[in-house]
Amino acid sequence: MQVTTKIVGLTGGIGSGKTTVANYFKELGIPVYIADVEAKLLMKRSKVIIRKLIQLFGSETYYKGELNKPFIANKVFNDPVLLEKMNTIVHPKVASHFKRWLKKQDAPYVIKEAAIIFENNTYTSLDYIITVIATERTRINRVIERDKSSEERVKAIIKNQWSDAEKVKLSNFVIENIELADTKNQVINIHQKILKKR
């Protein structure tokens, strides 16, 4: 009998610790797809995306063959219409790339990490949803430390994302990411529960 691989969405606000949690699942042998990383790779490789992004943002979109991330970030920051246009170019390609990737996986389930799953309704295509939470103050501090970005910038991104409370309501599992050792235990617990659900 063919067993289908379940898709477990892993989400959470900026700086909540999605990638940190995803890495713990990886340690348990679970394949992990990080949508943001794959999107960036496709923005570098896909001829169709490259052409459309240059049409949208202009020739500065790429610099010496590399995606000009600060240029794009500045363009879409505070411009939701432009951000939406960029997403319309990139997201369908990521979705089809994910489908091809999924076919190659041989595991009881995979983790698909994405910051935005509720806001754009893609959560409906997932079998289970895990949301990673931490207080806003903690998240802001982590991102300032990691990216050297300003408090205002992080707050502006948070404002465009759903609140933890809204996400938690639609989630099957919630991970409170404060102490890393405790976070790892929560991952092991959820992993076992998902395996039993099959």
Ligand code: ATP
């Ligand atoms: P983004 O939405 O920006 O992609 P994210 O949700 O994937 O962020 P991470 O990159 O995993 O979050 O974590 C943000 C930063 O905080 C990283 O530098 C990470 O090492 C650190 N971090 C994550 N969890 C903890 C923790 N429990 N204790 C201390 N530092 C942490």
